[in-house]
Amino acid sequence: MTTDHHHPTEMAPIEARVAAIESVLVENGVLDTDALDQIVQHFEDNLGPMNGAKVVARAWSDPDYKQRLLADGTAAIAEFGFQGPEGEYMVVVENTPQVHNLVVCTLCSCYPWPTLGLPPKWYKAPAYRSRAVREPRKLLAEMGTDIPADVEIRVWDSSAEARYLVLPMRPDGTDDMSEEQLAGIVTRDSMIGVQRL
Amino acid sequence: MHLVNTGGVVEKFDRQWIDRRTIYDVDGVHDLGGLDGFGPVEYTPSEPLFDEDWERRAFRLMIGWIGAQNPSGGQFRHSIERMAPAHYLSSPYYEHWLTGAATMAVEAGFTTQDELDRRAGGRFPLSAADRGVLPDDLTPRTTPRYAVGDEVRVREWHPPGHTRAPRYVQGRRGTVVRVDGAYDIDDIAAHGGGSVADPLYAVRFTSRELWGEAGADGEVVCVNLFERYLEDPR
Numbered sequence: 001m002t003t004d005h006h007h008p009t010e011m012a013p014i015e016a017r018v019a020a021i022e023s024v025l026v027e028n029g030v031l032d033t034d035a036l037d038q039i040v041q042h043f044e045d046n047l048g049p050m051n052g053a054k055v056v057a058r059a060w061s062d063p064d065y066k067q068r069l070l071a072d073g074t075a076a077i078a079e080f081g082f083q084g085p086e087g088e089y090m091v092v093v094e095n096t097p098q099v100h101n102l103v104v105c106t107l108c109s110c111y112p113w114p115t116l117g118l119p120p121k122w123y124k125a126p127a128y129r130s131r132a133v134r135e136p137r138k139l140l141a142e143m144g145t146d147i148p149a150d151v152e153i154r155v156w157d158s159s160a161e162a163r164y165l166v167l168p169m170r171p172d173g174t175d176d177m178s179e180e181q182l183a184g185i186v187t188r189d190s191m192i193g194v195q196r197l
Numbered sequence: 198m199h200l201v202n203t204g205g206v207v208e209k210f211d212r213q214w215i216d217r218r219t220i221y222d223v224d225g226v227h228d229l230g231g232l233d234g235f236g237p238v239e240y241t242p243s244e245p246l247f248d249e250d251w252e253r254r255a256f257r258l259m260i261g262w263i264g265a266q267n268p269s270g271g272q273f274r275h276s277i278e279r280m281a282p283a284h285y286l287s288s289p290y291y292e293h294w295l296t297g298a299a300t301m302a303v304e305a306g307f308t309t310q311d312e313l314d315r316r317a318g319g320r321f322p323l324s325a326a327d328r329g330v331l332p333d334d335l336t337p338r339t340t341p342r343y344a345v346g347d348e349v350r351v352r353e354w355h356p357p358g359h360t361r362a363p364r365y366v367q368g369r370r371g372t373v374v375r376v377d378g379a380y381d382i383d384d385i386a387a388h389g390g391g392s393v394a395d396p397l398y399a400v401r402f403t404s405r406e407l408w409g410e411a412g413a414d415g416e417v418v419c420v421n422l423f424e425r426y427l428e429d430p431r
Contacts, residue, residue, distance in 0.1 A: 012319030014292060018251045020316035021299040022258055024308040031261040040257050044246050089377070091399075106230030106363050108274055109290070120244055124290045127235040133365065133418045134231045134408060143240055153416045154401075157230065160361045160421035161380045161397055189242070 048117035049188035051082050052165055055115060056191065057182035059092075060170045070094060073165065077115060086163055087114035093156060094167040095196075100147050102140070102155045102193035103164040104132035110158035115165050116191060123192065133157060145195050166193040225355075226282035227274075230365040231408065247291075255291040259298045268301060271387025275359040276300045279324035300324040329358015329388040332425070339379040341396035342424055347373045349400060350430040351422065359387035362426040366418075369406050370430050374419060375399035382423050396424040 012020070025031040055077055059066040069076040073090035077083070090112060093101040105111065106129050111119035122128050131139045136153045140146070147153055156164045168190040174182060189195035229235075247253040263273060276297035277285075285293065300323045302308055313321040343349055353368035361383050377397040385393045401419045404412035 008314055008320045010319045012314070012317035012321055014295070015251045016317040016319065017299070017313075017321050018254045018258065018295055020313050020321060021295065021302060021308070022254060023316060024312070025258070025262070025302060028307050030265045030302075030307065031258065033257065033261075036257045036261045036264075039260060040253060043256075091375070106365070107227055107361065108277070118246055120241065121290065122238050122240050125235075125239065126229050126232070126286065127238045130229040130232040130235050131238070134233075134411075135413070136416055137413065139238065142237055149415065151415070155416070155418040156399075157363065157418060157420045159363055160383070160423065162377060162399065162421050194240075 043113075043118060047113055049115075049186075049191060050183070051080065051117075052112070052115035052188075052191045053183040053186035054080055055082070055092075055165065056167060056186045057179045059167055060174075060182055061179045066167075069167070077165075082114040084114050086110065087112055089161045089163065090115070090165060091156075091162045092165050092167050093154070095169045095193075097151070097169070099152050099154055100193065100196070101164075101166045102132060102136055102153060103158060103166060104129060104155060105158040106130070106133055107157075107159055110163060112163040112165055116188060120188070140194060143194050147196075166191050168197050171197045225278070225364060226280070226285045227278045228364045230363045252289070252291040255295040255298075259294040262298045262301065266301070266305065269381075269383065269386035271359045271383035271385075272301070273297065274383070275327065275329065275387045276324055278359065279327065281322065281325065284322055296322065296324055327358065327388065329356070329384075331385060331388050331390045335385060335390055335393050337379075337394040338396060338424065339394050341376050341379075341398070343373050343376070343396075343398060343427065345373050345376060348430045349373060349398075349427045351400070351426055352428050356384065358384070360384045360426075362422060363420065365407060366400075366402060366420050366422070369402055371400040371402040371406065371420075373398050374401045377421070380423075382425060384423075384425070398422055398424065398427070400427070 022031065026033065055069065059069050065076065069092050073092040077090050095101055109119055109124040111123065133155050136155050137147055158164060168186065185197065187195060190197050247256065277293045280293065280296055299313060299321065303310060303323060310323060348370060350370045351362060351366045351368060355367065375398065377399065379394040379396050381392040382395040399419045400422050401417050404416040404418070407418060
């Protein structure tokens with residue numbers, strides 16, 4: 001028997017690796033896959049940018065709510081019942097004619113789950129994470145969002161506890177829209193800051 | 198270690214070096230802020246939560262592990278940060294979660310490298326050993342030393358273990374723009390030191406301070422930093 005016997009050179013396919021550790025942890029009683037499936041389902045059904053859009057629409061419609069939201073994001077967002085993991089400490093940053101906010105996590109993939117759901121692939125990938133803090137204006141332009149030169153770009157690196165939600169500027173021509181209609185025009189990307197509405 | 202974008206180069210490193218830990222006993226491949234060469238963002242306006250079933254299972258695996266074992270956020274993140282750099286850069290996101298969960302399961306004694314290789318029918322790369330060391334001072338602090346408007350400098354110490362102080366701000370001067378109260382500092386919890394509170398701040402850095410001649414006017418970066426990372430500016 002060679003010493004290589006226990007050290008195969010070919011990496012096992014990803015599906016086989018998932019099955020391997022999953023089977024170990026099920027046998028050890030660590031994983032209850034049926035119970036966990038319900039949690040995953042909750043992520044798939046209930047968490048996503050439709051939640052953050054409701055928060056933004058209310059802030060646009062109700063000046064008192066907007067004031068509460070900017071003063072204590074966690075509490076104001078919890079008024080909708082949006083709370084839990086990765087939403088324990090929420091900070092809402094407001095776009096203005098002078099300031100455009102952009103959110104990134106350079107160290108991993110921190111993202112406000114209760115209001116935006118799980119992050120998109122590009123948010124977790126090296127290109128976005130490396131460049132958002134280095135050349136945000138150029139990056140946004142490449143992604144189709146031109147920020148005028150006289151507007152400050154303020155990048156928020158979610159490097160520790162705070163999770164950020166961008167409050168976009170309310171678009172012109174929406175004065176007659178209801179709060180529900182407004183929620184319909186708020187996009188995920190506008191709440192990350194890679195898009196202007 | 199090369200950090201160039203080209204998937205082909207990374208994959209070549211991956212195949213050749215993935216188990217040769219001595220070669221990539223290098224910290225911080227996850228610490229990506231400011232690195233060059235990754236190319237354009239591969240943007241998609243929307244996407245399914247999980248593209249493939251294995252991604253859903255890897256997510257389920259990690260949330261199950263976290264629910265059952267309750268690792269600190271630092272332990273969870275550091276299980277991924279210890280991945281071989283070439284593996285980290287060349288693998289999809291949920292492969293990071295898979296590798297981290299499997300590494301923590303081996304370290305907790307639930308299984309072994311050999312057993313995982315056997316069950317997977319091939320090599321199952323795990324993360325490198327934890328080289329983090331606890332600081333000498335484990336005193337909790339809750340009263341912030343700095344206030345909004347104060348100038349601070351980020352210490353430059355590049356720890357071998359887990360930290361939430363990105364490399365690109367270490368040694369740089371900034372201004373406190375928010376005082377967040379006190380939270381358990383990840384650097385200590387990640388390496389078995391338990392819950393130790395430390396004041397937390399948002400610190401604003403100008404692009405010029407961070408990137409010098411390559412920086413730009415009208416761009417600032419705000420980073421969430423614990424007080425232990427900060428010192429008075431020189």
